[in-house]
Amino acid sequence: MTGPSQTRHRAPVVVGYSATATGRDALSLGIAVARRQNLNLHLVLVAPEDTGYSPAHGYDRSYDDILTSQLEQWLTDALGTVPADVTASGHLVRAVDAAEGLLAAARTLDAGLLVIGARSGGLLRRHRLGPMASTLLHASPVPVALAPTGYSFTGPLGRVTTMFGGRPGGTDVIAVGLETARDRDIPLRLVSLVMVDEPDGDTDPTVDTAAINMQVINEVYSEATGRLAAEAADMVSAGTATTVIATGRSVTDALHELDWRDDEIVLVASSRLAAHGHLFLGKTATKMMRTTPVPVVVIPADYTHPANRSDSE
Numbered sequence: 001m002t003g004p005s006q007t008r009h010r011a012p013v014v015v016g017y018s019a020t021a022t023g024r025d026a027l028s029l030g031i032a033v034a035r036r037q038n039l040n041l042h043l044v045l046v047a048p049e050d051t052g053y054s055p056a057h058g059y060d061r062s063y064d065d066i067l068t069s070q071l072e073q074w075l076t077d078a079l080g081t082v083p084a085d086v087t088a089s090g091h092l093v094r095a096v097d098a099a100e101g102l103l104a105a106a107r108t109l110d111a112g113l114l115v116i117g118a119r120s121g122g123l124l125r126r127h128r129l130g131p132m133a134s135t136l137l138h139a140s141p142v143p144v145a146l147a148p149t150g151y152s153f154t155g156p157l158g159r160v161t162t163m164f165g166g167r168p169g170g171t172d173v174i175a176v177g178l179e180t181a182r183d184r185d186i187p188l189r190l191v192s193l194v195m196v197d198e199p200d201g202d203t204d205p206t207v208d209t210a211a212i213n214m215q216v217i218n219e220v221y222s223e224a225t226g227r228l229a230a231e232a233a234d235m236v237s238a239g240t241a242t243t244v245i246a247t248g249r250s251v252t253d254a255l256h257e258l259d260w261r262d263d264e265i266v267l268v269a270s271s272r273l274a275a276h277g278h279l280f281l282g283k284t285a286t287k288m289m290r291t292t293p294v295p296v297v298v299i300p301a302d303y304t305h306p307a308n309r310s311d312s313e
Contacts, residue, residue, distance in 0.1 A: 011112025012040040016102045016132070017090075019074040021149075022117035027078060029147035029295050030115045032155030032263075034086050037184065041088040042109050045075050046101030049094045068092070083154065099135035106142055113297070115145045129289075137281040137298055143176070144279060145265070145297040146289065158186055158263030163288060165193035170223035173269040175304045178231050180267070181240065188241040190232060192216050193254050193284075196247050216243035251287040264294045274301035 015030035017023045027043065034041045047067065075090035082088040091109075095101030106114055119130035129137065129146075136144050162177030164170035174190075181188035192215070213236050221229035235241035248254035268289075271282025279300045281289075289296050 010038065012042055012109055013113045013115060014042045014044055014102065014106050014109055014111040016098065016114065016116040016136075017043040017045050017075070017078055019078070022119065022130075023078070025117035025147040025149065025151040026115050027081070028152050028154050029117075029145060031082060031086055032153055032157055032295075033113065033115065033145065033265075034088075035083070035155035035157075036085070037156075039087075041082065041086055042105070042111070043075060043078055043088060043090045044102055044105040045071055045090070045092050046098040046105075047071050047092060047094050049096050097135075098132040099139070102132075102136065103140060106140070111142055113143050113145055114140055115147065117147045117151070118149045129286075134281075137279055140279045141277050141300055143297050143299050143303070145295055147295050148293060151295065153262050155263070157184060157265055159189060159261055159265075160184070160186060161189040161191055161258075161264060161266045163191050163193060163266060163268045164223055165191075165219065170220070170269055171225060171228065172301065172303045173267050173299045174220055174224045174228050174232070176299050177267050178228065178235070181235070188232075188235060189244060190216050190220065190236075190241060191244045191246055191258065192219050193251065194245055194247045195251070195254070196249065212245055213243045215245060251284055252291045255288065255291045260292070260294050262294075266292055266294055266296045268296060268298055270298060270301045272301075276302050 013030050013034050015026050017027060030041050030043075033039070071092050072090075075092060079088055079090050091105060093101045093105050095104060102114060102116075105111070114136060116133055116136065119133065133144075133146060137146075160177055160180045162173055164173060177188055177190070180186075213233075217229050217233045217236065220232050232241060236243060244258065246254040246257045248257065266288070268285045270278075271280045271285070274280030277300055279298055281298055285296075285298060
């Protein structure tokens with residue numbers, strides 16, 4: 001992933017870790033993102049904040065020492081699974097809740113990406129949001145990547161797919177997709193989602209590649225900027241980007257048309273309801289997450305705007 005400055009690909013990655021299947025999924029994705037990118041990986045384990053208060057009994061400090069020791073051991077064990085070609089460190093932080101602790105750690109570490117796992121209990125390679133993920137996906141000032149249940153790929157990433165369509169305002173997700181593909185030297189797939197009342201059985205969208213390319217580039221122009229459309233067109237001409245028009249009566253139907261790779265990530269935009277510089281997972285993006293079997297990264301609103309380059313809120 002990349003962030004909103006010329007050195008954004010150097011910004012560290014924060015992984016919301018726990019000694020659970022969800023935490024291991026997140027760690028795998030963090031490793032995949034950091035691999036071959038000279039990115040520092042920070043494993044953050046959030047412990048319940050010690051209030052020192054009990055209505056009936058005095059607080060037992062020995063229990064806190066035992067808990068801290070166990071949490072630190074879990075971090076040490078996790079760091080031991082990180083490949084030697086990835087620089088990683090562990091951080092034990094205390095907070096009232098996990099989301100608050102991760103956001104604080106992201107600010108302190110100047111993270112360019114927060115990586116979390118899907119809630120356990122969902123279908124394999126699908127996303128199911130728990131309370132922490134829901135909070136982050138509606139408040140984070142940095143992109144949040146969600147690893148699907150059972151994610152075990154450890155990189156490096158090999159393709160980035162950018163999803164857009166249906167309304168203006170795709171500047172951020174398209175810009176991040178273009179830069180991510182260039183920085184990582186991996187293919188970019190530009191996917192335009194088109195909802196239709198009735199499928200057109202007389203049209204084969206794979207027949208005229210040039211027409212599809214032109215239509216998608218025109219949509220980039222209408223949803224983002226002319227500069228980004230020109231960059232996308234150059235990448236398509238160079239063979240480093242491809243275009244797809246995914247159609248269906250619903251987001252789920254449209255996404256079923258697409259092929260997926262194990263080394264892929266998908267970028268989606270925040271809702272129009274998002275506050276400036278923050279995430280807000282909209283209905284369409286939520287549906288994408290439930291259908292997509294690969295990691296999904298949600299981009300904050302106005303993330304690539306110059307005013308956001310020093311935003312630390």
